[in-house]
Amino acid sequence: MYQPQKYRLYPFPNQERELLRQFEELRFLWNHALEQRIEAWRKEKRSLSHVDQCRDLARWRAYDKEGIGRVYGHVAQDSLARLHDAFGHFFRRVREGVRPGFPRYKREITSLTYPDSNGSAAIVPGRNGTRRLRLSMLGELPIEVHREPPAGRVKTCTVEREGDRWFAILTYEMEDPPSPPSTPPSAPIGVDLGLSHLATLSTGETVEPPKFLRRAEERLRRAQRVVSRRTKGSHRREKARERLARCHAKVRDQRRDFAHKVTSTWAARHDLIAFEDLSVPSMLGDAHLSRSISDAGWGMLRQMAAYKETRRSGRYVEVPASGTTQTCSGCGRLHDPPLTLQDRTYVCPCGLHMDRDLNAARNILARALAKIPGGTGESTPVETGPPPHRKGRRVRSKKREPPRDSEVAR
Numbered sequence: 020m021y022q023p024q025k026y027r028l029y030p031f032p033n034q035e036r037e038l039l040r041q042f043e044e045l046r047f048l049w050n051h052a053l054e055q056r057i058e059a060w061r062k063e064k065r066s067l068s069h070v071d072q073c074r075d076l077a078r079w080r081a082y083d084k085e086g087i088g089r090v091y092g093h094v095a096q097d098s099l100a101r102l103h104d105a106f107g108h109f110f111r112r113v114r115e116g117v118r119p120g121f122p123r124y125k126r127e128i129t130s131l132t133y134p135d136s137n138g139s140a141a142i143v144p145g146r147n148g149t150r151r152l153r154l155s156m157l158g159e160l161p162i163e164v165h166r167e168p169p170a171g172r173v174k175t176c177t178v179e180r181e182g183d184r185w186f187a188i189l190t191y192e193m194e195d196p197p198s199p200p201s202t203p204p205s206a207p208i209g210v211d212l213g214l215s216h217l218a219t220l221s222t223g224e225t226v227e228p229p230k231f232l233r234r235a236e237e238r239l240r241r242a243q244r245v246v247s248r249r250t251k252g253s254h255r256r257e258k259a260r261e262r263l264a265r266c267h268a269k270v271r272d273q274r275r276d277f278a279h280k281v282t283s284t285w286a287a288r289h290d291l292i293a294f295e296d297l298s299v300p301s302m303l304g305d306a307h308l309s310r311s312i313s314d315a316g317w318g319m320l321r322q323m324a325a326y327k328e329t330r331r332s333g334r335y336v337e338v339p340a341s342g343t344t345q346t347c348s349g350c351g352r353l354h355d356p357p358l359t360l361q362d363r364t365y366v367c368p369c370g371l372h373m374d375r376d377l378n379a380a381r382n383i384l385a386r387a388l389a390k391i392p393g394g395t396g397e398s399t400p401v402e403t404g405p406p407p408h409r410k411g412r413r414v415r416s417k418k419r420e421p422p423r424d425s426e427v428a429r
């Protein structure tokens with residue numbers, strides 16, 4: 020399994036300049052490779068493969084030594100791999116009939132990744148007990164190691180810029196924890212993520228975002244409005260944009276801290292956690308509710324719960340989302356007529372009278388228990404932890420690249 024760990028970086032001014040320069044090279048590479056794919060298709064009805072593009076890249080790096088040649092080879096290849104993934108997702112969504120979202124040109128790149136750091140990324144001792152992050156082609160960057168790195172081998176390293184701060188996210192390859200025992204879980208929960216409460220547990224507890232976070236989010240919305248009011252290209256707008264970026268960073272940090280707190284508690288108390296599988300957008304119907312905000316929080320909770328549970332040899336299960344709200348958790352009947360968003364209570368002829376989210380959480384738990392060996396139903400393999408860390412697009416999806424706010428292990 021993989022354990023991510025995030026550290027603050029303090030690059031020297033010349034290192035910072037070099038990083039920004041490499042971001043530019045990678046942005047150019049991405050846009051160029053995207054254009055190549057589009058052209059190949061338009062002119063010759065031919066799909067370029069990842070291998071084709073990597074071969075081109077190697078040639079290009081060889082003669083553009085002062086440009087893309089400055090970027091470590093695997094880092095540049097990783098960028099192409101992401102583009103390849105983006106096309107993969109695009110075609111998959113086309114096949115599934117979901118709104119596809121064609122890969123886009125990038126106006127900015129804020130991170131780069133050493134995808135398989137066989138020594139190309141390592142934390143090394145610096146002067147006077149300090150530490151440095153040694154990166155091939157970039158040198159040794161001052162790093163703040165606020166907690167001892169895990170014992171595993173460094174698998175990937177991502178360097179990213181958030182506003183004016185720099186971070187390194189290292190994923191460590193750890194020995195797999197023992198797999199969950201074959202006995203049924205002793206304290207399982209189902210979690211319904213929603214809008215009226217952040218989360219409702221099948222135990223009846225609810226989780227609300229803390230006040231400080233809601234206040235920070237409100238400040239963020241205000242900062243957003245200020246930016247859009249000001250004249251494009253003006254000095255004042257630039258100022259407002261900087262403020263907005265700081266608000267974003269603040270909200271992101273607070274959300275992450277909060278999600279860590281919540282998921283640590285869950286993982287400590289429960290040996291099975293079940294969520295709805297939201298990779299297929301089941302919420303399209305009520306999608307226009309202020310989704311973007313809660314979305315980010317939900318993704319984080321699921322990701323963190325997954326790896327924390329796995330680390331403790333517990334179970335993390337995702338169940339199909341369809342009908343969890345509409346089904347009675349007592350007798351299995353469907354609500355007729357279907358519950359609307361305004362109905363806060365589920366009332367069933369069988370006598371069940373329950374908060375709608377609690378009812379959904381109970382259904383999620385029941386479906387999860389039916390899925391695991393030793394549960395109540397047939398045995399199917401249980402899904403475990405998140406994939407190794409790959410950071411990139413901002414799209415919040417649970418595919419190859421987990422949302423970046425959720426990467427930090429505690």
Ligand SMILES: [Zn+2]
Pocket residue numbers: 347348349350351352367368369370371
């Ligand atoms: Zn019922």
